[in-house]
Amino acid sequence: MVKRTTAAHTMKTKPITYLAAALALAVAGSSCDHDEIYEPLDFAVRLAPTNTYRVGEPVVFNFEGNADYITFWSGDVGHEYRYRDRTTMPKSELETCQLTFSLSRRSGSNTGDVQVYASDRFEGLAGDNAATDKATIEAIEAGNFADWTRLEVNEESKSGQWGTTTCNLLDVDGNGTALTDNFTLLIRWHPKDVTAQRNYYINTSLEVKFKNRESTSLSYTDLQFVNFNMANEMAGKEYDTYSTGSKIGYLQYGQNAGNIILNAIESGTMCPYLIDTWIFSTPMSLNLTSPDTGLSIKGVTDDVKSYSYTYDKPGTYTVTFVVANGNYQGESGIQTYEVTFTVIDPIE
Known part of the structure; x- marks a missing residue:
């Protein structure tokens, strides 16, 4: 059992037993018969007495015992053991949801042939059932895009130039409307005149940032677009x-x-029919996040008596060590040990 240590900083330690089949360690096979005997897990972690607990200076953890495996969870953002299974963040933690859309018309002077919309009420296309998807799109148009917000696209009047539009999805219309629950981007390519259809280049990305966390950039591949060609010339050609x-x-x-x-x-040859192509991103929640992660610092063959970690921000941190024994002799149950302390700003 980890003993409580008295120091000049706020600190507490406690062991917690945690059994998890998903984290069970594989036992190596043996070519000979043997009894399932192994050493029970004996482990302790103590804070080094020389620790200063200041930003930019290492915090040293000393180990005792016979643990074969140790995984370190530092307790800072992205590495908290309590969030190891978390896949969504509270929507109140969303700080930035910015869509960037860039468009370049390659020739001609006509504008408005590419329209952009966003919604959080679309369930997505089937992607493999033309009749169903055609009916879905027809319903959107017949309903005058009732569940969609039109995004005003910055399109340069001069061909060959890029126009870039940014949109805050936390307030898409200036009235506080957020499109974060089930976000879908729709790009409709539908020229006004069959005799003046042009080529276009498009780049799009989405930046999502939660409070106190680094931002995540989603590329067009992450948005997983599905396109559907609505022109009558495509009818019956799935x-x-x-x-x-x-x-x-x-x-x-x-x-x-x-x-x-x-x-x-x-090469001067224009599409003979009026293009009407709908390009949908796959609906997605924008408060998704990756589970927090730990770092393996010891394997069965490693001799690790201590470990150090440096914090770059002041605050109270709860460090978790996940430890276990596991070799050809058998495996112990997994245990976790927590150490809590406060890191302060350095002395100026």
């Missing part, structure tokens, strides 16, 4: 309905020139 490619009337993903390329004209 493969062509979802198809992508470089030929006119189609789009391409992941090219050097842009995340999405819309092809309406090639």
Whole structure:
């Protein structure tokens, strides 16, 4: 059992037994018969008496006992043991949800042929059922995009230039409307004039930041776009309905020139029918997060008597050590040990 230690800083230690099948250590096989005998786990962690507990100076943890495996959870952001299974953050912790959309028309002077919308009420396309998806899209248009917010896109009047639009999804309309629960981005490519259809390059990304955490950037691949070609010329052609490619009337993903390329004209030949392509991102909650992680600092063959870690911010931290024995002789139950202390600013 870890003993309480008295120091000039706020500190407490306590052992906690934690059994988890998901973390059970594999026992190596043996070519000979043997009895399942092994040493019971005996472990203790103590804070080094030389610790100063100041930002930028290492905190040293001394170990005693026979643990074969030790995993270290530092207690700072992203590495708290209590959040090891957390996959969502409270929406109140969302600080930034910024959509960036860049558009470049490659020729001509007509604008407005690419329209952009956002919603949190769309369930997504099937992606493999043309009749169902066509009906879904027709309902959106018939309803005059009732569940969608039109995003005003900055499109340069001069061809070949990039226009960039940023949108705060925490307040998409200036009235406090947030689109974070089930966010979907819709790009509709629908020129006004069949005789003036043009090529477009598109780049898009999404930055999500939670309070006291680093921001995460979602690329167009993370948004997982699904496209549907609504033009009558595609009716009954299920493969062509979802198809992508470089030929006119189609789009391409992941090219050097842009995340999405819309092809309406090639070598002076224009698409003979009026393009009407709908490109949906897959609906997603924007408060998703990765579970916190620990760091393995000892394996069965390692001789580790101490470990140090340096904190870059003041605060009270709860460090967790997950320890166990496990070798050819058997395995012990997993145990966790917590050490709590306060780190203060350095002396100026």
